[in-house]
Amino acid sequence: MIKAQDIVYVAHRAPDLDLHAQFLRDFGMVEAARTADRLYMRGAGTYPFIHVTELGAPGFAGLGMLAGSAADLDLASRLPGASAVEEIEGPGGGQRVRLTAPDGYRIDLIHGMALADPLPVRAPLPVNFAMQKQRVKAFQRPDHEPARVVRLGHCVLKFNDGDAGARWFQETLGMLVTDRLHVPGDQAATLGNFLRCDRGERPADHHTIFALHTPGDINVHHASFEVQDPDAVHIGHEWLKEKGYKPAWGVGRHLLGSQIFDYWRSPWGYMFEHYADGDLLTADMPAGDYPATEENLAQWGPALSPRFFESVVVD
Ligand SMILES: [Fe+2]
Incomplete structure (x- = not known):
């Protein structure tokens, strides 16, 4: 069985690559490559790119997940509706098979991408806890800068049938349900499923995909990117606020996944999340x-606006 091992990149369409590049730089990514109609941004981690902007009307274009082996790509290419094994045109090369999840989402299963050298990121800040001191004769002086994204952590997709969406990732990419959310007072009614990669004994993020049940409302909900530590989340928040971008929710701490989170809207209203300190689980x-109560979405943080659930907010 195919077992996806990680999420690598997410792709959005936007009508202005320069404007999107500026937002993604302020969000903490670094330009990796550009063509007339594609913008590739990377994080500080070793994937050669983690975000693609395709020139076009604003929208969600798809995402890329890492196959465990070349044999898995071959298997994937024989699934109904799958593409052949194709070359990836972005930095790092490699091969992909294009799959189509329920509601038409494009999922690229990829393999053989050449890894890049990591970019410098400041070391995690050593914290002096009340009962446990670890910093003496040293000061906290993190730079005022964008949050320096390290990697893509997860993507949340809305489906006409949230259980069918989750099942596709389980059956096609071998993913595991970490936690299910149901409608409060009606345990039979699914609101969404958090799915993680099956990496056996190797720890995986609490969720790599979250499949939401939102009949009639099909779009990406958000893409989430990992930064070094909670200070980076807050420093990134200040940076984006100063640049005039629109905050969506945060800073807070989730319950399911435990991440310190902060959500922002792109110039076309799509939601991008910074996070730090997420849970890791084995298979x-x-x-x-x-x-799905408010307490189960966040342990602490600002009040949640109903607009948070909208995929696109531009005003
Ligand atoms: Fe998230």
């Missing part, structure tokens, strides 16, 4: 099931 953890 043997049993799935949880929670009512």
